[in-house]
Amino acid sequence: MIKVQNLTKIFGTKRAVDGISFSVERGEVLGFLGPNGAGKSTTMRMITGFLPPTKGSITVGGHDIVEQPIPAKKLMGYLPENAPAYTDMTVYGFLDFAAEIRGLRGDAKKSAINRVVELCFLNSVLHQNVDTLSKGYRHRTCFAQSIIHDPDILVLDEPTDGLDPNQKHEIRQLIRRMGEKKAIIFSTHILEEVDAVCSRAIIIDRGTIVANGTPAELRRKSEWAGAVTLRLNNVAEAAVRQKLNQLRAAKKISMTTNGDRVTVTVYPRVFGDGDLTREVIEATSGWPVEELRTEEGRLDEVFRSLTMPDTKN
């Protein structure tokens, strides 16, 4: 549904987005990750036709966003960063305007407004002025605007920013449900959201894509992926260290001691062959193991190592 090819945006001398390519199909929820200023919002602004690209092409539902902006924009709903909304109108008036500009009239308009009011829990503030709303309500009002025409494609720039945990949960559920039938791109820097919502994630840094895959695939890039963590009670540290260091599948180990308790993490040479877990279990037979678990890998660590290469260890 969305195809981005070699997309570049240059502001003055700064390359905000530098030759990125990806595509999103129906049924996919693509998470857009990256530190602040990585080019997430700029990319979304180009996809939605707000900013023209310096180079590269974007097609939305087969329409080039620069050549045929109107049919392309018809297919999309967009929640810009900071969720702007006309402050001098009521929530109802704002949604009424959004529905009308999307070509909805009469009963179709009414039912569209009712539907999004229901979905975004706006009933209690429907006739309140937008500038009197709390941040969460304003955010949801703008979100409601983006789905009012039930678009095939949704572009959401930090849709859960500024919401409380319950609201975040609701919006994530909503995105996930809608993601079954739509193509969705959303940006975030909350990593737990990627697991909760995305079927695929892209990490971008300084305008380029540094990783693209399912959340599980990304996690596997972590050195934690497949590591085995053990908690032992009352053992000789040196013996443990010596024994575990000899394992063939182990790359390195790390250890922390707290009184009689020793926590050991053994990192694998390769991910996912199960050898390490087997070897650790064999090696520790007879030891007082209180806990043993296999790590899945940590997204935050992958994120840090990819977006802060200078401090990578």
Next chain:
Amino acid sequence: MNPVGNIKTIAKRELRAYFASPVAYVFIVIFLLLNGFFTFMIGGFFERGEASLANSFFNWHPWFYLFLVPAVGMRLWADERRVGTLELLLTMPIAPWEAIVGKFVASWLFLGLALVLTFPVVLTVNHLGSPDNGVIFAAYVGSWLMAGAYLAVSCITSAITRSQVVSFIISVVACLFLILAGFPPVINLLQNLTNNWQWLVDVVTSFSVITHFEGFQKGVLDSRDVIFFLSVIGFSLFTTSVILRTHRTN
């Protein structure tokens, strides 16, 4: 959807927004008070003893508009950019020119409404004497067109900046030029400075709203004057679209 529908939707929203805030009412009240005060106190409506509105009433309009129209126009684009709704508006399935025309039309209709509300002065002059209502009607049309020209200039300045105040000031200066270009002292000065290059003086004065408004005040609907105002509007709205596009490409 068709362009007319889009323009109507945009204009409707804009008008609603005007009346949702006190700005619209404050503007109308000030406009009417100024009109009343200048017509009767300074314009000497009664003392003149003329069954006409040209000198006592319409004469002031170019000067009222100088401050009032930029006040209406300053928020048009500056506010959209400041609040960020510009991003919403321009990612809707509409052409940018439709948004520009829609917002302009809304403000222009609003100015028209304010102008229509000065009708008591027409009733008064009709009660006291028998004026030529055709002349009055022509002058109203001219006044509205002139307001439109000022408004279109304010659209440009509003698109330039995020700050309504800056927009207001620049547009007052620009509109002041539109007035002064046809103001006799300025014409004299220009003639002296340029050693009577009549063509230059003509070019400058032809940009003045005053010279083009005069015809309407006399009841003459000259197509050249109408075209002048419409072309100022057209050119300014086009410039606005170029500025908005430049902001996005920069």
